[in-house]
Amino acid sequence: xxxxxxxxxxxxxxxxxxxxxxxxxxxxxxxxxxxxxxxxxxxxxxxxxxxxxxxxxxxxxxxxxxxxxxxxxxxxxxxxxxxxxxxxxxxxxxxxxxxxxxxxxxxxxxx
Amino acid sequence: xxxxxxxxxxxxxxxxxxxxxxxxxxxxxxxxxxxxxxxxxxxxxxxxxxxxxxxxxxxxxxxxxxxxxxxxxxxxxxxxxxxxxxxxxxxxxxxxxxxxxxxxxxxxxxxxxxxxxxxxxxxxxxxxxxxxxxxxxxxxxxxxxxxxxxxxxxxxxxxxxxxxxxxxxxxxxxxxxxxxxxxxxxxxxxxxxxxxxxxxxxxxxxxxxxxxxxxxxxxxxxxxxxxxxxxxxxxxxxxxxxxxxxxxxxxxxxxxxxxxxxxxxxxxxxxxxxxxxxxxxxxxxxxxxxxxxxxxxxxxxxxxxxxxxxxxxxxxxxxxxxxxxxxxxxxxxxxxxxxxxxxxxxxxxxxxxxxxxxxxxxxxxxxxxxxxxxxxxxxxxxxxxxxxxxxxxxxxxxxxxxxxxxxxxxxxxxxxxxxxxxxxxxxxxxxxxxxxxxxxxxxxxxxxxxxxxxxxxxxxxxxx
Numbered sequence: 001x002x003x004x005x006x007x008x009x010x011x012x013x014x015x016x017x018x019x020x021x022x023x024x025x026x027x028x029x030x031x032x033x034x035x036x037x038x039x040x041x042x043x044x045x046x047x048x049x050x051x052x053x054x055x056x057x058x059x060x061x062x063x064x065x066x067x068x069x070x071x072x073x074x075x076x077x078x079x080x081x082x083x084x085x086x087x088x089x090x091x092x093x094x095x096x097x098x099x100x101x102x103x104x105x106x107x108x109x110x111x
Numbered sequence: 112x113x114x115x116x117x118x119x120x121x122x123x124x125x126x127x128x129x130x131x132x133x134x135x136x137x138x139x140x141x142x143x144x145x146x147x148x149x150x151x152x153x154x155x156x157x158x159x160x161x162x163x164x165x166x167x168x169x170x171x172x173x174x175x176x177x178x179x180x181x182x183x184x185x186x187x188x189x190x191x192x193x194x195x196x197x198x199x200x201x202x203x204x205x206x207x208x209x210x211x212x213x214x215x216x217x218x219x220x221x222x223x224x225x226x227x228x229x230x231x232x233x234x235x236x237x238x239x240x241x242x243x244x245x246x247x248x249x250x251x252x253x254x255x256x257x258x259x260x261x262x263x264x265x266x267x268x269x270x271x272x273x274x275x276x277x278x279x280x281x282x283x284x285x286x287x288x289x290x291x292x293x294x295x296x297x298x299x300x301x302x303x304x305x306x307x308x309x310x311x312x313x314x315x316x317x318x319x320x321x322x323x324x325x326x327x328x329x330x331x332x333x334x335x336x337x338x339x340x341x342x343x344x345x346x347x348x349x350x351x352x353x354x355x356x357x358x359x360x361x362x363x364x365x366x367x368x369x370x371x372x373x374x375x376x377x378x379x380x381x382x383x384x385x386x387x388x389x390x391x392x393x394x395x396x397x398x399x400x401x402x403x404x405x406x407x408x409x410x411x412x413x414x415x416x417x418x419x420x421x422x423x424x425x426x427x428x429x430x431x432x433x434x435x436x437x438x439x440x441x442x443x444x445x446x447x448x449x450x451x452x453x454x455x456x457x458x459x460x461x462x463x464x465x466x467x468x469x470x471x472x473x474x475x476x477x478x479x480x481x482x483x484x485x486x487x488x489x490x491x492x493x494x495x496x497x498x499x500x501x502x503x504x505x506x507x508x509x510x511x512x513x514x515x516x517x518x519x520x521x522x523x524x525x526x527x528x529x530x531x532x533x534x535x536x537x538x539x540x541x542x543x544x545x546x547x548x549x550x551x552x553x554x555x556x557x558x559x560x561x562x563x564x565x566x567x568x569x570x571x572x573x574x575x
Contacts, residue, residue, distance in 0.1 A: 011388065012344060012388075012391075013342070013344060013388040013391050013392050015393040017393055017395060018258050018558065019258070022391075022392075022393055022394060022395065024387075024390075024391020024392065024394070025391075026384070026387050026388065048498070049498070051496060051497035051498075052498065060396055060397050060398070061410075062391075062397050062409060062410050063410070064410055064413060065390065065391070065414070067387060069394060069395075069397055071395055077483070078483075079556065080163075081163050081441075081553065081554050081555055081556055082444065082515070082556075084447060084449065084483055084485035084513035084514070084515055085485065085487065085496075086487055086489065086493035086494070086511060087494055092494040092495065094344060095344070095494075096494070096495040096496075096498050099495070099498055
């Protein structure tokens with residue numbers, strides 16, 4: 001197994017839904033999708049966002065788009081209009097998720 | 112007249128081109144003009160409303176009964192009306208805000224000044240329930256917070272606006288009544304795009320798969336350039352000519368197949384990947400994308416690249432909608448203030464951290480307390496917070512401090528304590544030209560649901 005940052009395997013977009021942040025994670029190649037499904041679990045994402053996401057993490061699968069959608073509850077310090085954060089609407093949570101490092105089989109081709 | 116329009120449209124048009132002109136209030140001002148002038152379109156749809164916009168508009172209306180709509184819409188109308196008339200383009204927008212009739216009158220004024228006649232404007236009323244909250248509570252609505260479950264009584268006396276999200280059918284009715292421009296209040300963003308399809312193709316309330324297809328097209332269009340190369344993460348360095356970005360256009364077909372494209376010769380990019388990023392934007396459970404017309408299943412969506420800057424979107428499934436409309440309410444929730452100071456090399460971050468501690472201590476010594484006191488260091492951690500790796504050395508860093516609370520005086524005191532750090536704190540600090548941060552109103556959001564039976568949209572079409 002080798003370690004790889006999600007940025008190499010996926011792209012993403014994020015935004016707000018109240019005090020939850022939604023992060024859509026999209027495989028850069030269809031063959032990465034099973035890896036994302038296996039490694040980017042709700043537990044792993046919750047641990048990754050320690051100190052940011054105070055609530056539950058939900059995950060939804062979109063196999064048709066080779067994508068996963070995450071809802072990070074209580075992750076925006078009160079939500080769009082109340083939050084004092086510079087990124088009150090979670091627009092950069094996408095790349096915060098892409099910082100995550102996961103283990104993939106050694107023969108996984110990565111550009 | 113009604114029949115004539117309907118039969119002409121339904122028999123003659125194999126497809127219609129619906130163009131997105133604005134993704135939010137404050138979007139690129141030249142985009143609507145580009146959409147009507149750079150190529151063929153049948154419809155221009157413009158979204159102007161966000162959750163808190165309604166409370167701002169409600170305040171404006173209370174000060175002046177002729178205000179309360181998206182004023183930015185007027186210069187846009189001035190610019191595009193000649194094209195709209197000349198090319199027989201229909202315009203659908205939720206820029207009517209909480210005063211769509213005043214918006215209509217202002218657009219009629221613009222049309223008269225331009226010497227235009229026989230312009231028909233349709234208005235959808237009934238979404239603004241701010242003045243009817245007690246009546247609706249008596250009729251059985253609870254208007255509980257749908258996220259937290261809290262009762263409305265908690266914030267009833269601080270309520271600033273309340274609007275029902277209506278969908279596409281009332282807009283389609285206005286189109287069917289001959290309106291060339293349709294103004295709504297709090298219509299769903301997706302409904303603006305779906306409505307022309309319902310009207311042109313004669314889709315019914317039970318055509319769930321087709322309605323879902325229109326909703327998906329609406330979701331792709333509702334954020335303007337965000338589906339045509341703007342804010343595109345995957346390969347952003349290779350998006351061509353963003354300065355001249357072409358906003359997305361949905362070419363819709365009667366069977367529910369939609370092609371997303373943009374005008375020839377414009378910048379930006381329409382690819383399977385740009386569409387995917389937008390489809391994933393601000394959604395929850397993808398199998399249950401709930402709108403007033405239908406519940407769309409985003410896991411059924413299929414995408415194919417169909418030539419340059421053209422993506423086929425198809426095979427979408429939908430199921431019957433819920434019995435409720437969503438309600439968007441805003442209430443006042445205290446005050447906040449935000450201030451910044453810039454610290455330069457060397458030890459930029461350390462200086463900013465010390466300044467933050469000094470400021471907190473001074474405010475505490477003065478006896479001020481806050482619901483929240485939030486500090487970030489721009490250049491280090493304001494995007495990714497605790498996930499940000501500690502930098503070895505920064506050339507400069509911006510200290511950004513923010514407070515929120517119910518006591519306006521405490522928020523004001525925060526403003527008085529920030530700038531003095533320049534001469535009474537760590538060295539090499541600048542960027543205080545903006546002066547003292549002033550207290551601002553916190554407008555909080557209260558999402559809710561209301562039974563569809565309690566509120567009805569009404570449609571009015573008038574002509575100059």
